[in-house]
Amino acid sequence: MVAKERGFTLLEVLVAAAIVGTAFAIGLSAYTGITRNKTRHLLHAHAAQMAEQKLAEFALDGVGELNSQEPLRYLNVEFGYKVSFEPVRSTEAMPFDLVPMNRGLYQVKVDVFWGDKPIAPGYTLESTVLKQHPPAGGTR
Numbered sequence: 001m002v003a004k005e006r007g008f009t010l011l012e013v014l015v016a017a018a019i020v021g022t023a024f025a026i027g028l029s030a031y032t033g034i035t036r037n038k039t040r041h042l043l044h045a046h047a048a049q050m051a052e053q054k055l056a057e058f059a060l061d062g063v064g065e066l067n068s069q070e071p072l073r074y075l076n077v078e079f080g081y082k083v084s085f086e087p088v089r090s091t092e093a094m095p096f097d098l099v100p101m102n103r104g105l106y107q108v109k110v111d112v113f114w115g116d117k118p119i120a121p122g123y124t125l126e127s128t129v130l131k132q133h134p135p136a137g138g139t140r
Contacts, residue, residue, distance in 0.1 A: 042075060043074070043075065043077060043114055043115075043121070044121075044123060046074050046075075046079070047079065047114060047122070047123035048125070050072075050079060050081060050112050051081070051110040051111075051124075054083055054112075055108060055110050055125055058083055058085065058129060058131075059129045059130075074114075077114050077115060078116065079113070079114045080113050080114070081110060081111060081112045082110075082111045083108065083110050083111075084108075084109050084111075085106045085107065085108045085109070086106065086107055087106055087107075088105040088107050088128060104130070104131050105129075106128065106129050106131060107126070107127075107128055108126065108128070108129050109124065109125070109126045110124070110125045111123075
């Protein structure tokens with residue numbers, strides 16, 4: 001009588017290793033993609049928050065410099081911004097109670113950019129702002 005052998009053949013072990021390796025590679029690729037998307041989302045959300053902050057500073061006749069002099073860092077990524085504005089020139093007559101004499105209506109554009117690639121990603125926020133004291137020029 002021949003004894004029955006127990007265990008796996010070499011071919012079965014190789015097939016199992018290939019299946020496990022393929023599953024691991026797919027899982028690692030998915031994890032890397034999720035991490036990259038999460039970082040991209042965080043950077044975009046930070047840029048949106050920075051743009052809203054700079055727009056609010058402009059609306060309140062901000063104390064500090066409106067255009068970045070030195071880069072700001074978040075998640076080891078450099079951010080910069082630029083605020084530009086121009087007075088709104090309406091062809092229609094505006095009611096005097098809407099725009100008091102000592103206020104100006106301005107179209108404001110805040111550009112936030114980050115990264116060090118030749119074409120850096122960016123976020124743009126545009127709004128119309130009614131300011132108490134009109135600024136002196138086009139870009140601050």
